Amino acid sequence: MxxxxxGTPEFAVxxxxxxxSKGYDISLVITQKDKRRGRRKKLLPTPVKEKALELGLEVYQPDSVNEKDTINRLIEINPDVIVVVAxxxxxKKDLLNIPKYGCLNIHASILPKYRGAAPINWAIINGEKETGITIMEMDEGLDTGDILKVERIPIEKDDDSISIHDKLSHLGAKLIIQVLEEMRMGxxxxxxxxxxxxxxxxxxxxETGRIDWNNNGNNIINLIKGLKPWPSAYFIYNGDSIKIHKARIEDRLNDEENGVVVKVSDEGIYVNCKDSTIVIEELQFPGKRKMKVSEYLRGNKFPTNIKLS
Structure with missing residues (x-):
């Protein structure tokens, strides 16, 4: 076949x-242009490009996948299937109509829920109990095509967007092989x-990550889990955006208003919210690495009885 x-990011690798590894004839790998990343703005390839070159595959990086040169190249290749992953x-329609068996998309949600660019993150932010992979035949809509296969996984208590990303990436790899085999057999x-x-x-x-301390504790914890590693949930302290990488929820310590720091110890920074207290365990100040609160407090102080925004 x-x-x-x-594909472009690590999810597609x-x-x-x-x-x-299953021996499919991959005639071409199309990915986004190299981009400048990091503090030094170094020009870096996409994870898919790196892996494709490592596997000895031909890589193509057009400005637009729908441009005439790309369409003509795909017509010449005459693929049976185009597999699309993030x-x-x-x-567009001209491209979708090229492959014999259509364009198949590996989407990281249980469609039709969570169509769009960030399904893993929003499923966790919204407190869903499960998510999954959908293999879909693409049409001109946004994740609206016919479903070919779905598999669900639970979102466990300790899961965050990083762990679910990795689970679903490997699940997608398994399911696309199953779908192609079923397609081959009719x-x-x-x-x-x-x-x-x-x-x-x-x-x-x-801005998605700014914490509203008037929210309830579970919603805040879900926001923190759902926005790892980027853009990260954060609060404002002394005019700086402080990222939260890990936190837990406890019973409310006192009647101080929402957003007030009610306790600071090696265990964390305790902040009241609507129905409970959030204990910040790992944070990151601008331009610094992430660290445990206990490590931060060895050389710094964090005041109590102040209100975070």
């Missing part, structure tokens, strides 16, 4: 590795989505 693979561009079944049950998972921004 002749396959073109489209295990599916690419799985396709290669690619980062919308595929046993594939398509299920239209119920659009009335759809929800949207929009792109994240830094």
């Amino acid at each position: 002749n396959i073109v693979f489209m 295990p599916p690419l590795e799985a396709l290669h 690619f980062g561009q919308i595929l 046993k594939i079944e398509k299920t239209p989505q119920n659009h009335e049950l759809s929800s949207y998972a929009p792109m994240l921004s830094k």
Whole structure:
């Protein structure tokens, strides 16, 4: 089976590795342009490009996947299937119609819930008890195509967006192999989505992570878990945005108003919220590495009875 693979971030690497290890003919890997990252703004390849080159695969990085040169190149390759995983561009009709068996997308939610760019994050932020992978036949809509396969996993108490990302990435790799095998045998079944049950998972921004201490404790903890590693949940202290990397919830310590620091110890920074107290265990100041509160307090002080915003 002749396959073109489209993907960009680390999430797409295990599916690419799985396709290669199973012996599929990957004619071309299309990924986004190299970008400048980090404090030094060094030009870096995408994780998919790095892996593809390591596997000896041909890589193509167009400005737009829908441009004429890309379309012509894909027509020449004449793929049976295009596999798309977190690619980062919308595929238009001319491209979708090229492969014999269509374009298949590995989406990190149980569609039709959480269509869009950040399904893992929003499932955790919203306190969902489960999530999963959907293999979908792409159409011109945003994650609206027919469903080919779904598998669910629980969101455990200790899970965050990093752990769920890794679980779903490997689950997607397993399921795309199953779907391609079923397709080869002519046993594939398509299920239209119920659009009335759809929800949207929009792109994240830094402002998404600002904590509202008037919220309840579970919602704040879910926000912290759901925004790792970026953009991170944060609060404002002395004009600086302080990121929270780890926290827990405890019974409310006193009747101080929401957002007030009621206790500071090696165990954490205790902040009142609507119905409980949030204990901040790991934080990160601007320009610094993340650290445990106990480590921070060895050389610094954090006051009590102040109100965070």
